[in-house]
Amino acid sequence: MSLLRVEGLTVALPPGGDRPHAVEDVSFHVDAGEILCIVGESGSGKSISANAVMGLLPKGLPVRSGAIGFEGRDLLSLAPEAMRKLRGERLAMIFQEPMTALNPLMRVGDQIGEVLRVHGSGADAARRVPELLAAVNLPDPAAIARSHPFRLSGGQRQRVMIAMALALEPALLIADEPTTALDVTTQMQILRLIREIQSRRGMGVLFITHDFGVVAEIADRVAVMQRGRIVEQGPASEVLNRPQHPYTRALIAAVPHGAAEARATIATAPVLELRGVEKTYRRGGFFGARAVVRAVHDADFTLRRGETLGLVGESGSGKSTLARCVVKLVEPEQGTIAYHGTDLRPLSRAAWKPYRRRIQMVFQDPYASLNPRRTVGDTIAEGPVTHGEPRSKALERARELLRLVQLDPGAMNRYPHEFSGGQRQRIGIARALAMEPELLIADEPVSALDVSVQAQVLALLAEIRARLGLTMLFITHDLRVAAQICDRVAVMQRGAIVEQGPTSEVFAAPQHAYTRQLLDSIPGRGWTPPEL
């Protein structure tokens, strides 16, 4: 008999949504000792399914029909108190955001101890907490137990979450995108940890993810969800290598494959040359203690006309700071930022203005980077109008640009909230292009997007770049994306570029240990997506 058996689960959405049910007629099962991955894009209902199992659905999302059987009991008919007792004891869950999933005011050890205490084994807490922390490979468990969450890194916090989930040796672990917010190297460590613990204890794991690479890394079986329904389900090797449903095939086709093809060397004139740029953040002073962070140093690079250079690295590596130095959003203390031979660094705001037109930026967050109170047309036309272009002409051009980024020109008079994430990112690109820039700096432009949308935006960028002859500085943490779009890559670690070269060479024969580590951490490296 299965450990968990969900049958015909239907959860309603509040009226007025884009569909009547968050999940509809969903059936799946998890056996002891196996990992079931539920894959889908945002809004597909995968998290709702997981929360329904935990009895943690928000009030606005009632279960309409179906059954959830767990260890022979029907969870949907359990009283709230009985369900509470199961949570943490037999069913445990870990979440996507390790940064916010722990109470910031409570010591880590107390938070783990709380699970034991509320389930009646508080007496063991002093002994069990360090054991649990050691079991998730955290160094110095006693010191970690005394720390508050803000002292720990994202990876460490996710380990704490896992330790907490495992405290009472639950039969089923539900992991809702547990590695999405983590850097690739940390992601790989956490995936290995989950896999190892799962096989050691024979737990069942329900693993929610949007990333087929992660699926390839960890899943025994896969269920693919689209718009609230499971469209395909089967053993991992079957679904990954011989997908049947058109949606699964489309998703897998959109996965960046991580293999970089050799590209022609570009030997045009340099557009941008950075030499000896340094940015150091200092905190404190006057009376307080000083803290010094070298955000950027030893990060020289040359960007040639028509070339796309990828700056890759993990969070905190300084890649965004370096890009922001180029457009003077961050002011470096030292070095030269030569744009066609002119050093931009010492220029005043006024002297900078002519260059603003020629260097434009696309930002990561398509939700935060557009002013919600301005129409799309005004947003796109604003730059040219500030630079003295007549309004009517700027608006006319905005219409053309919307066509270029494959949006309907009718979008001109609408507001950003009416668009999806991918559409907003297109608007962001159109806004940058309105200035007719020569150099486009794209700071993680696709990392907030679903994989199918990501593939579309990347294709759009590649096409625009070819059509307009743009030079591009492309910042990303995702090596698979870099492989797909960049001619050359520069790998950053702790503020310095540790390796750079043609993408195919760096991927095929990485020189620096850190580059090798990054490449080895790409999830699903052993899986080559089938040609579809």
Added chain:
Amino acid sequence: MEASKLPGFLLRRGVKAAIVVLAIVICNFLLVHAAPGDPASVIAGQSGAADAVFLEQLRRQFGLDQPLYVQLWIYLKSVLSLDLGFSHRQQAPVAQLVLERLPATLLLTGAAFAFALAAGVTLGALAAQRVGRWADSVITVIALTFYATPLFWVGLMLVLIFSVWLEWLPSFGMSSVGVEMHGLEVVWDVAQHLLLPALTLGLFYLAVYARLTRATMLEVADQDFVKTARAKGVPEGRILRAHVLRNALLPVITFAGIQAGQLLGGSILVETVFAWPGIGRLAFEALLARDYPVLLGVFFCTSVMVVLFNLLTDMLYAIIDPRVEVAG
């Protein structure tokens, strides 16, 4: 906060606080002297002998004939040696006058503060827990009423109800006159006198704390770590206390720190309405009498209190929220 950092923190903040107090002292002095009329003319007017020679003599006696910067310098020197001057009107040292009145004000404002904070947070937490239900609406209406009603009017109404109609509580002063009392009787007597003014002073802040607590609790209740606690199987009551309320109190503490300082100043009105013998009334009387040294003494005292409360708040914050680094 780590305990080892505390002495350094206190030293740095102490130096800054001293600079702030000095600046306030200078500002107060200049402001008071910018006001029209001086003590000499008030005394001369009251004594009925307002000829120019007498006025000049008085001014010389008080040092009012000196240039302003000299007066300021003299004043600063004496303040630095903790000598707040001498009140010629009351024929007593200012420090003594202020210190006599300070305990009454501290008692009143302390009681009002404790009441406002305790009742406000409780009501706010209750409202948040029952959001959208009738209890929430009732608490919201009560809070908004107190928030919108002027202090003195609330005071007068309380007196009307509890002293005049019901005759339960005394309406003015700090203790009963002409009655001999001992030990606990005195405490009980003062407590009865304290109730109405403390309520009056506290009701407005109660409303503020109730609203603030309700809003932040609702905000915190949506955060991920609350969901984590639920997934751990923590009972609802404990989630509310250990996870939601504790985090929701941080902004309340910030606000309480600001208001602890304001309470001293805000008590002038209430002390006047209830004839409470505190420094608020002392300041009011001194202002009418142009008694500069007393006025400046009261200002000095309250500014020191405000700075002290700020320092306390910051320390409290650093203890409760481990993320706060105690920076100078």
